[in-house]
Amino acid sequence: MAEEKITLEENFAAVEESLKKMEQSDLPLEDAFKLYEDSVKRLKACADEIDDVEKKVKALMSDGSTADFE
Numbered sequence: 001m002a003e004e005k006i007t008l009e010e011n012f013a014a015v016e017e018s019l020k021k022m023e024q025s026d027l028p029l030e031d032a033f034k035l036y037e038d039s040v041k042r043l044k045a046c047a048d049e050i051d052d053v054e055k056k057v058k059a060l061m062s063d064g065s066t067a068d069f070e
Helices: 008-022 030-059
Strands: none
Touching: 008 030
């Protein structure tokens, strides 16, 4: 069975939800650390995907020039 890819939006939504949970004062430290660890992994995946898209955009520029992203 093929693994379904998680979108950027889904990863960002999950990170946002984790942040809300971590802001709760009654969250055990171990649970907060697990949420933090998952969020870091999700943000890394997002950064990697954004980098890939940036490379594709640069490769697709019709005149062969590159432009910096702001």
